[in-house]
Amino acid sequence: MKVIIVGAGEVGFNIASHLAREDKNVVVIDIDPDAIRRVSDNLDVQVISGSGSNPLILEEAGLKQAEIIAAVTDSDETNLVACLVADIISPATKKLARIRDVGYDEFHDTFREHAPHIDTIINPEIEVVKTIDKLMTIPGAVDVGEFADGLVKFVGIHLDPLTKLDGVRLADISATTGQQAPLIAAIVRNEELIIPGGKDRLQAGDLVYFVSEADKLFKALSVFGKQIETIERVLIVGGGRIGLRLASLLEEKSIYTKIVEKDARRCIVLAEKLNKAIVLHGDGSDQELLREENIQDMDVVVTLTNDEETNIIASLLTKRMGAKNTITRINKLSYFPLMSMIGLEQVVSPRHSAINAILQHIRRGKVLAAISIKDEQAEVMEAVALETSDIVGKPLKRISLPQGVLVTSIIRKNEVIVPTGESVIEPEDRIVIFASRKAIPKIEKILAVKLEYF
């Protein structure tokens, strides 16, 4: 499978790195020789230096043989033109574009039906607001993924230092807590991903990934000593495009929202566009202002300015002043692992959200959704079990799945089944699979290999 990526910035680089590790043929195009050098020095992909919207460059990259072209530069215009040119040269190639301007919001469907026929438009700001929305409901969750239209949730949380589960074997969790334990798919301990068996023990401070049905999430969380709280009051620091989007969403949900913005003129714009939310002119790290606005009563503080250092400081400060929970926006993906060390567990990044969104569209076969976890060491994906696929019609224990693969749930007609060895997957079932990076190419094959005969 050949994928062309236009743009070797943070988003392009990470997508390329992800795909190259899965034995896909990747060509990266960028106009900046330094960005190109960074890619060619670090990744096993082909690089071409030049403009991604130039038809000659696209042809040189082998567009005609490519299954997917993803235009992810920082410029909406370049991305659009790249897709347009691609549409002319090779209409069969699937096109993905990263487009950020609000002005295009209404036209996503138009672009799909008319030229340039972009199959998927990814707006990192929309994606990141979606992520914040999901994180907000579960305090302490590092990752929240939804599958099967929200029927199944995939959650990553840190165990408290004083958890009663410290040293408990997975098989004994139900006995210790007196509650039905959810299926634990993975544990991250000291930056390493472990796929546990029943005999493995939990430790305080572990990052635990589990799968749960949406309506049983409350119980599942209580097993780990956490609970879902209803969000009533939210403070947003930073009234940029993401802040505005989030505030509008919260307004719709009738959540009491305050938004702090440093720039007076931007505040006027915000006040015009928002109806119920309170727009405050000031600095998000100004303690006087925060105290005046009753920071101690806030359920969540979301820091969304363009400056990640400001966000980190504001989050730490508000947490200290009594805010129950904080969500911090950062830009550099390499900061992610550091955040939990300084006590900020809920972290978002528009780029990370965009990468996840794009990856799930690149997946082969009938994969409906996919999220990557823990520096891309593993992925959870949702797929439709095809009639012709090898996993259908046999009890799970008789299917030889590759190592590092776990079928975490089967969804049959809106009903979620937690599978055992005896469960049989039927055609058209939707399944949620956890797979380590090494197993991804194999699992993709299992899900899709027979598809190619059609």
Next chain:
Amino acid sequence: MRWRLIFNIVGILTLFLGISMIFPLLFGFHFKDQSIAPLLKSMGITVAAGLLLYLAFRRAEVDFISHREGMAIVTIGWTVVGFFGALPFYLSGEFGPFVDCFFESVSGFTTTGSSILTNIEAVSKGLLFWRSFIQWLGGMGIIVLSVAILPFLGVGGMQLYKAEVPSPVPDKLKPRIRETALVLWKVYALISLAEVIMLMVGGMSLYDSLCHTFTTMPTGGFSTKNASIAHYDSVYFDGVIIFFMLLAGINFSLHYQFLRGKTLVFWRDSECRFFLGAVFFLIVVVTINIYGSVYETIGQALRYAAFQVVSIVTTTGYATADYEMWPAMSQLILLLCMFLGASGGSTGGGMKCIRVMLYLKYCYKELFILIHPRAVQHIKIGGESVPEDVVRSVLGFMGLYIGLFVISSVLLAGMGVDIVTSVAAVAATIGNIGPGLGLVGPTDNFAQMPYMGKWLLIWCMLLGRLEIYTVIILLVPEFWRK
């Protein structure tokens, strides 16, 4: 530096080399000569050593190899492979003391073609086949070959590939390094097959055709005959071998594009034009120079001039004439050809045309700037600007190349070798050509070089084959600092 990883991969290379000894063994069995025992023993030792290294330094899965580790693996790998490649020669006793065997083996792998054998035809056929075969392996690169056929080198393959093929402007033909390596080897094998057929059509035996192909395509130059290609004294063989030497001296990614139907690539590529133009020009000059003084007819002069020039400029090192009997000018031209070398991305050695071109353009630019002090000018190759850092690295390369050449030839002269021989022997080994001038001319060999001189030349051959930087970097203390 993760030594486990380095030795583990070197172990894989060694194992791989051991297994490839099966091919000369087949010929040994076919001819039923005395090469069977030494080959079997060497194969056993090499496979065992490879397995031992591999198993003793088993590693967790590695998802990257650093730039430094890549260079260490390649240099250590080549040295170790040279050592084990020398075993069959040593165990047979037909090649003399160990230093001679090691010299012959490294000369093989680096596609130099300098030999210490005084009577080649007396050596058993299995060993002669091995001698040719290691040139073929070394030509496109043992690391490139392992990247192509051993999947578990994975991502790390890229760093290794860069360390072994440090061409100034890297071509990646396919998105994945493994496929790129595979494609290059396929092209290499395909052209080799064509040469075998052409030689057999001319009446050479299968064994000799294979041996000569295995030393033409990597621009190696080992022959199975004492008199090299002159043994056959055939215009047909001269022609075929000139043609394939030229092919081997051209960038293999051009061959790949040509095979994919882009017929004009050779003409469009400015380096290829430069290379072919230089070859043509030098042939004309040498022909005029030797016509009348050495050869009676223009045809003969052209035939011998063409073969010798192509053989030296592509760094192959075959001979059909004793050019030491030629006028001084022709000899000097051949000596300078040793520095020019073939194209980047080919199997040839020397400084490479692309670097010489860049260097000439750089010199012109300097002059131009003197005339127009405020001019903004880029150095361009084939219409595209060459990045500053590439130019800088090329200048550094030229400096190191000349510097190492000077130091090595002075050292060799210090061991009591005469001036012409020292200069030519170092130029011929660092450029991976083979025969030089004086005592190491086309009709002589390296057997009477002093003991330390042989070690010095072995070092020169490795330097030349891995294009200086990868080897010399190991001598820089900063490299070893943690």
